[in-house]
Amino acid sequence: MSIEPGSPAGSSIVRWGVVGTAGIARHQVIPAMQQGHHTKVTAIASRDLKKARDAAAQLGIETAHGSYEDLLADPGVDAVYIPLPNHLHVPWSLKALDAGKHVLCEKPIGMDAADAARLAAAASKHPRLKVMEAFMYRFHSQWQRARELVQERAIGEVKAIHTWFSYFNDDPKNVRNKVDCGGGALMDIGCYGVSVARFIFEREPRQATAVSDRDPNFQTDRLTSAAMDFGGATATFTCATQLTRHQRVEIVGTSGRIEIELPFNPPADRRSRIWVYRGVDGERVDFDLCNQYTRQGDLFSAAILGSTGVPTPLADAVANMRAMDAVRQSAARGAAISISPKT
Numbered sequence: 001m002s003i004e005p006g007s008p009a010g011s012s013i014v015r016w017g018v019v020g021t022a023g024i025a026r027h028q029v030i031p032a033m034q035q036g037h038h039t040k041v042t043a044i045a046s047r048d049l050k051k052a053r054d055a056a057a058q059l060g061i062e063t064a065h066g067s068y069e070d071l072l073a074d075p076g077v078d079a080v081y082i083p084l085p086n087h088l089h090v091p092w093s094l095k096a097l098d099a100g101k102h103v104l105c106e107k108p109i110g111m112d113a114a115d116a117a118r119l120a121a122a123a124s125k126h127p128r129l130k131v132m133e134a135f136m137y138r139f140h141s142q143w144q145r146a147r148e149l150v151q152e153r154a155i156g157e158v159k160a161i162h163t164w165f166s167y168f169n170d171d172p173k174n175v176r177n178k179v180d181c182g183g184g185a186l187m188d189i190g191c192y193g194v195s196v197a198r199f200i201f202e203r204e205p206r207q208a209t210a211v212s213d214r215d216p217n218f219q220t221d222r223l224t225s226a227a228m229d230f231g232g233a234t235a236t237f238t239c240a241t242q243l244t245r246h247q248r249v250e251i252v253g254t255s256g257r258i259e260i261e262l263p264f265n266p267p268a269d270r271r272s273r274i275w276v277y278r279g280v281d282g283e284r285v286d287f288d289l290c291n292q293y294t295r296q297g298d299l300f301s302a303a304i305l306g307s308t309g310v311p312t313p314l315a316d317a318v319a320n321m322r323a324m325d326a327v328r329q330s331a332a333r334g335a336a337i338s339i340s341p342k343t
Contacts, residue, residue: 014301017043017077017101019068019092021055024106025083029134030059032268032293033081038301039294041081045071068092072099079104079304081134081297085175086182087111090119093131097122102130104300108191108324109133109317111182116321120314130303132310133317135195137264139295141287142274143199146251146258149276150200156254159233161200163193165247165264166240170215176241177218184220185239186212186328192264193226193237194323198316200251201230205323207338212331215242226327228339255279266292 016039018025025044033039042062046052049066056064065071072080072095079102082092090110096103103123110116123131137143150158167189169176176183198204210226222242228235247265251258256278266272268291276283303310326337 012038012305013040014038014102014304015040015042015076015078016297017041017045017065017071017074017080018061019045019071019080019082019096020084021046021051022083025081026055026059029081029083029293029297030061032291033297034060035291036294036298036301038305039297043071043074043077068095072096072101077101079130079301082106085178086187087180090115093119094122097126097129097131100129102300102304104132104134104297106134107195107317108182108187108321109314110321113318113321113325116314116318120318123314130300130310131314132300132312133314133320134296135192135312136292136296137192137196138199138312139299140266140272140292141290142260142266142272142285143263145285145287146260146274147200149258150251150253153253154276155251155256155258155278158200158251158253160252161197161233161235161249162252163196163235163237163249163263164239165189165192166238166243167245168243169241172218177215177220179219183218184222184224185241186221186224186324188239188241189264190224190226190237190239190327191320191324193235193239194228194327195320196249196263197228197230197235197237198320198323201233201235203230204319204341205230205235205326205339207336208323208326208330209336210327210330211334221331224327224331226330228323228327266290268292268294 045065045068052064080096082105093103093105175181205228207229212221213223215222223240225238249260249263259275273286326339330337
């Protein structure tokens with residue numbers, strides 16, 4: 001997968017609408033997409049019109065809507081970005097498809113694999129429309145290079161991957177701490193640990209074993225650790241919503257390892273870096289300025305403009321949810337759970 005968008009024929013801009021005023025949209029995605037070659041955010045919606053107008057004024061967006069339905073009916077919007085709470089991802093993606101809009105939806109794509117499969121089935125009935133899960137990290141140059149190094153066997157045969165991702169948030173009003181909204185560590189950030197392993201190994205796990213600690217008040221998992229069997233290789237991850245902020249990924253092969261310092265939130269305003277160790281010697285690999293949200297928007301928009309496939313098909317999103325389901329079931333049952341290759 002190339003990290004540079006193509007040069008599609010005809011119009012070079014996709015007009016985007018944003019369904020909701022979530023912090024990730026206002027602080028990360030919208031500013032990044034406004035810098036893209038093929039992206040322009042032209043509308044934003046909130047159920048509170050004042051919030052939509054305030055966000056539009058802050059971010060230089062032309063149109064503010066007081067309902068999500070009004071945004072989907074806006075003829076000046078070609079595609080929508082959905083940063084709503086997890087339980088609303090599939091319902092509003094379906095409504096967007098019915099309204100004739102392309103959809104870039106935040107991760108995780110749904111509440112479980114069945115939810116994701118329902119969206120994939122609906123999307124297949126709209127072959128002209130593009131739908132993709134927004135795992136933005138995959139578009140950063142540091143991850144593109146890490147995957148190339150693995151494919152080149154620069155660290156030998158990769159046998160183990162470990163991902164750590166944590167932060168501290170005990171706000172009872174925060175949607176990440178509401179179980180009915182799809183909150184909890186696994187859904188919010190553990191999905192990265194699953195995705196990373198599948199992205200690097202380029203195959204699906206066979207089995208998952210996991211343990212979780214649940215907040216006694218929220219009933220969400222505040223700490224989940226899991227091991228996934230990839231057939232002769234393993235991937236482990238720990239995710240937590242009530243531990244100190246930290247993130248790291250290590251990819252370990254038979255003759256070396258790759259360490260990614262800031263795997264999911266690398267700075268867009270300064271160079272990022274990874275470390276490649278062969279034996280005891282480590283080499284620092286630096287990367288030019290890169291905004292993963294800008295690249296994600298540009299590549300998705302290029303697929304729309306060029307009538308090509310999206311970088312990450314919905315089948316990948318369904319498979320990621322399938323593995324997450326196994327992790328969740330293993331933690332609940334206290335036993336290893338096999339992962340079926342089918343939905």
